[in-house]
Structure formats: C-alpha cells, structure tokens
Amino acid sequence: MPKISIIVPVYNMERYLRRCLDSIVAQSMKDIEIICVDDGSTDSSGEIIDQYAAEDGRMKALHKLNQGYGAAMNAGLRLASGQYIGIVESDDRIAPEMYETLYKAAVDHNLDFVKSDAYYWFEKLDYQRRVHDNNLNAWYDRVLGEDERNIYFDFFMNIWTGIYKKDFLVQNDISFNESPGASYQDNGFWMQTCFYAKRAMWLNEAFYYYRQDNPEASVKSRSKMMAMTREYEYLEEIIKARKQEYLLPYVYTLRLVRLKGTFFRVDDKYKYEFTRQIREDYGKYKAYIKYNRYIDNWIRELLRAPEEYCGSLIEKKRRVKTQILESEGIIIYGAGKQGDIAMRILYNEGLYDKIRCFAVSDEPKDGFMADKRVVRIEKARDCYPGSLYLLAVTPGSKAYLDMQEGMERLGIQEYLQMTDFLEKFNYI
Numbered sequence: 001m002p003k004i005s006i007i008v009p010v011y012n013m014e015r016y017l018r019r020c021l022d023s024i025v026a027q028s029m030k031d032i033e034i035i036c037v038d039d040g041s042t043d044s045s046g047e048i049i050d051q052y053a054a055e056d057g058r059m060k061a062l063h064k065l066n067q068g069y070g071a072a073m074n075a076g077l078r079l080a081s082g083q084y085i086g087i088v089e090s091d092d093r094i095a096p097e098m099y100e101t102l103y104k105a106a107v108d109h110n111l112d113f114v115k116s117d118a119y120y121w122f123e124k125l126d127y128q129r130r131v132h133d134n135n136l137n138a139w140y141d142r143v144l145g146e147d148e149r150n151i152y153f154d155f156f157m158n159i160w161t162g163i164y165k166k167d168f169l170v171q172n173d174i175s176f177n178e179s180p181g182a183s184y185q186d187n188g189f190w191m192q193t194c195f196y197a198k199r200a201m202w203l204n205e206a207f208y209y210y211r212q213d214n215p216e217a218s219v220k221s222r223s224k225m226m227a228m229t230r231e232y233e234y235l236e237e238i239i240k241a242r243k244q245e246y247l248l249p250y251v252y253t254l255r256l257v258r259l260k261g262t263f264f265r266v267d268d269k270y271k272y273e274f275t276r277q278i279r280e281d282y283g284k285y286k287a288y289i290k291y292n293r294y295i296d297n298w299i300r301e302l303l304r305a306p307e308e309y310c311g312s313l314i315e316k317k318r319r320v321k322t323q324i325l326e327s328e329g330i331i332i333y334g335a336g337k338q339g340d341i342a343m344r345i346l347y348n349e350g351l352y353d354k355i356r357c358f359a360v361s362d363e364p365k366d367g368f369m370a371d372k373r374v375v376r377i378e379k380a381r382d383c384y385p386g387s388l389y390l391l392a393v394t395p396g397s398k399a400y401l402d403m404q405e406g407m408e409r410l411g412i413q414e415y416l417q418m419t420d421f422l423e424k425f426n427y428i
Contacts, residue, residue: 002033002058005082009072009089010036012415014043016091016214019123021052023093025059029100037076040066044216045090070176072183077175085164091211092121092160102163105201105209107336108240112197115155115162119205120344121212127370129340130206131156140204153192153250159186161208164193172196173242177234184227188235189253195247212344215251224264225274229281230257252285257295263302264425268314275306298337308368320416327388329356330416331380332393333403335369338418342368342392356384361406377403381410389415 007025009420010017024034030259036049036059046063053061062075076086084106088094100115106114119128139151168174174183174192194200239247259278266274282299289296302309324330332339335358346352357373359380366374375383387406393400395417407415 003031003103004084004086005076005166006033006079006086006088006099007073007076007080008034008036008088009039009040009069009076010045010049010065010090011072011276012041012043012045013090014041014048016211017045017048020088020090020093020339021048021059023096023382024088025052025056025413026096027094027099028097029103029140030146032058032099032326033080033082035079035301036061037072038063039072040064043135068178068185070178070182071089073176073189074178077169080166083166085169086163086232088208089211090161091214093209093211095207095209099163101203101205101207102217104409105203106163106165108231109166109199109201111199111201112144113162113164113167113193114201114203115158116203116208117159118156118161118208118210119206120340121209122347122370123211124213125371128209129168131210132206136202137204140202142201144200144202146198149194149197150264151307152200153254153419155202157187158208158210159189159190159193160210161206161358164242168197169193179227179230179234184231186230187228191235193249195244195250212347225262225270226277229277230256249288253288253292256281256285256289256299257292260295260298268310268317271313272310275302275310279303279306280328290428313424316420320420320424321351323416324351324388327354328352329384330388330390331359332388332390333359333380333407333415334350334371334391335360335400336393337365338394339369339392341419342390342421343372345421349425356380356387359389361403366401377406378410381412391415391417392422393418395419 008020008024034056036053036063038046038049049061053059060079062079064072064075084103086099102114102116105111118131120131121128133156136154139148144151172192174189174196179185179187232251235251236248239245239251259281263274263278264269277297282303286296332342332355339358343355346355355372356382357375358369359375359377361377363376365376368374389412390398391403393403
C-alpha cells in the first residue's frame with residue numbers, strides 16, 4: 001500500500017500538464033501512487049499521461065468518457081489504494097517536499113486530514129503570493145477537534161493543499177457530486193471533510209501553486225451560473241438522507257455567503273438573471289446570516305432594486321475600465337496585499353499591460369513584483385507622467401491617510417481607490 005495516492009483530474013490541459021506532472025514525480029516522498037484521470041480529453045492530454053505512465057511505474061492512467069469533474073474524481077478515489085489521498089489540479093504545480101511534510105504531520109498526530117497554505121501563481125509573470133490569513137495564526141500547527149469545527153470553515157476554501165485519510169473518506173461516505181462540467185464540485189467534498197473530521201490540522205507552510213493565468217478557468221458562463229446552487233442542493237439532499245439535519249445550518253449559511261462571489265464572477269449580462277436566485281435563497285435562509293452584517297447588508301441593498309443595482313455596477317465598471325484604457329498607464333501605489341489584489345483584478349480584466357509600475361513610500365525591499373518595477377512614489381511620478389494612480393491600501397487606514405497626504409504633497413490630486421475595484425470586479 002502506498003503512503004499517498006495523488007489524484008490528478010485532467011481535461012484538455014496539454015498546455016500545462018507536463019509542468020504539473022513533473023512537480024508530482026519530483027516529490028521527495030517516493031512511496032506514492034499517481035492516478036491521472038483523463039476525462040475524455042480531445043487534445044493530447046491523454047497521450048501525455050500515457051507517456052509519463054510508461055516512464056514511471058507509480059503512475060496509473062485512467063481514460064474515460066467525459067462525465068465532468070465530480071465523476072472523474074470519484075473514479076480516481078475508487079482506484080486509489082494509498083493510506084492517504086492527495087489532489088492536484090492539472091494546471092497547478094506543487095513543491096517537492098509537500099507530501100512528505102503533510103504525511104509526517106498526518107501520521108504523527110493521527111489526523112483525518114491535514115492542510116497547508118497555497119500560493120497564487122502566475123507562471124507567465126514568474127510571480128507568486130502566499131494565501132494566508134493572519135487572523136488564523138493561533139489555529140495553525142495544532143490539532144483541531146470537534147469543538148473547533150467552526151474554525152475549519154474560516155481557512156482558505158480548497159481541496160488540494162492537503163491529504164485525507166482514505167479510511168476517513170470511506171467511513172463517512174465522502175465523495176464528489178457527479179454534476180456536469182467542472183464548476184464548484186469541490187465545494188461539496190470540502191464541506192463534507194469539514195463536517196466529519198474529528199482531528200484536523202493546518203500547517204503554517206505553503207506548498208501548492210494555484211495557477212491564476214489559465215484563461216480557461218473562468219466561471220463566467222450562463223451554464224455555470226447555477227452550478228454553486230446545485231452543489232448546495234446536493235449537500236442538503238445527502239445530509240437529509242443521512243438524517244444529519246444538525247449540519248444543515250452550515251450548508252444554508254455558506255450557500256448565502258457564497259452568493260456574492262458567484263454574482264461578481266458571472267458575466268455581467270447574466271447578473272440580473274442571477275438576482276432571482278439570490279432573492280429565492282435569501283427568502284429561505286436569511287436567518288442563518290443574521291449576524292453576518294456584511295453579507296446581509298449587501299444582499300438587501302441588491303434586492304431593493306436589483307435591475308438598477310446591476311445597471312449601476314456595470315456602468316461603474318465600464319467607466320473605470322475606460323478611464324484606465326484612455327490613460328497613459330496605471331501606477332499601483334502599494335505593493336502589499338492590496339497591491340497584489342489590484343494587480344490580479346487588472347490581469348483578470350485584460351488590463352495588466354496598462355500597469356507601469358508599483359510605487360511605495362520608502363525604499364523598496366524588492367525591485368520587481370509581478371514582473372513590474374517597484375519604485376518610490378516620487379520616481380514613479382517622474383518616470384511615468386500622465387499615468388493614472390491607484391491607491392492600493394485599505395481605505396481609511398493610517399497607511400491610506402499617510403499615502404493620501406504624500407500624494408497631495410507631490411501634486412497628485414486625482415486617483416482611483418480600492419473601493420473602485422473591490423466592489424465592482426471579480427477576484428479570487
């Protein structure tokens with residue numbers, strides 16, 4: 001029995017697949033099984049998998065008709081013989097020590113699952129930034145039990161930064177929803193692992209590189225708009241069938257919380273249509289977010305006048321994009337977390353090439369970020385005259401007020417703020 005079975009679901013990923021498989025084959029832990037599930041690819045992905053399987057006896061190639069992400073993952077789970085299960089998406093990559101580190105923690109602490117942090121990764125820009133919430137620092141590197149279950153749901157939602165004890169998955173009948181396509185089926189698996197784990201841990205390390213520059217990874221289409229809703233309906237159905245209604249508050253709460261992200265991700269032309277689903281869900285489940293003022297206030301604002309809200313949002317987005325496109329370029333003032341978010345939004349909107357540089361108040365620690373120069377704000381002003389400025393810092397914070405004052409001293413009167421981005425454009 002291998003220590004870990006690593007499942008790699010594949011559908012038309014010839015462009016990225018070799019980089020992914022190379023990172024798995026290069027793991028410092030050698031006692032692994034690699035299960036590549038080709039979900040009916042129409043490009044050369046199947047041939048690439050067969051080539052790697054012929055060269056490495058640890059790899060199994062499973063070719064099947066296209067039935068969607070959930071069916072592919074379940075096929076991999078059925079084939080897996082390892083003590084633990086890992087998952088790697090076929091356009092991502094992992095650090096060499098990932099599975100050795102996770103396995104040691106899992107065995108040492110007898111964990112149902114163990115996870116870690118990830119990096120947002122732009123291969124084209126040779127750039128990555130760690131996904132980490134400092135508010136959760138006290139909960140890293142310790143065993144979390146049933147009393148800490150609520151904390152499980154506060155960590156970055158994903159299924160691929162960790163490993164899961166196979167016996168735990170089997171005993172709790174945890175699998176994937178076999179709905180069509182490849183949108184949101186990971187949500188159901190993630191929630192089930194959080195429902196049933198009695199011993200879990202998050203390591204304060206990052207090993208997983210989550211690709212951000214794959215244009216095919218969009219969830220904007222109309223066909224995918226209702227996928228999140230279907231996933232939560234699936235969860236409700238299996239929980240009721242198992243007579244575990246005490247878990248339903250988690251489902252209803254997260255069903256509403258995730259509506260905002262889905263709303264901003266779908267294409268603008270479908271937003272108004274999606275408000276009908278938001279109204280239906282809010283009518284049924286609003287009691288579950290009574291104390292989540294952020295989401296509750298947003299939904300109520302949207303539903304007061306949904307057509308006007310959508311129209312205003314789309315118009316504001318158009319104006320911001322036009323302002324950027326008509327400018328000489330954009331200077332992102334701030335190279336921290338907010339600057340990273342601004343860059344990712346601009347990249348997603350096809351506006352990355354308009355970025356001239358990142359600017360900071362003091363001497364920069366690093367000369368480049370996301371393949372753009374990082375310079376002092378004074379130098380940015382002198383080098384890129386006529387550029388538009390984006391104040392990439394939390395509005396109202398001390399840093400914001402200091403930077404705002406500095407810009408006024410430099411004679412910079414007009415600029416965009418992060419509120420022009422965060423409430424209008426999608427980002428992960």
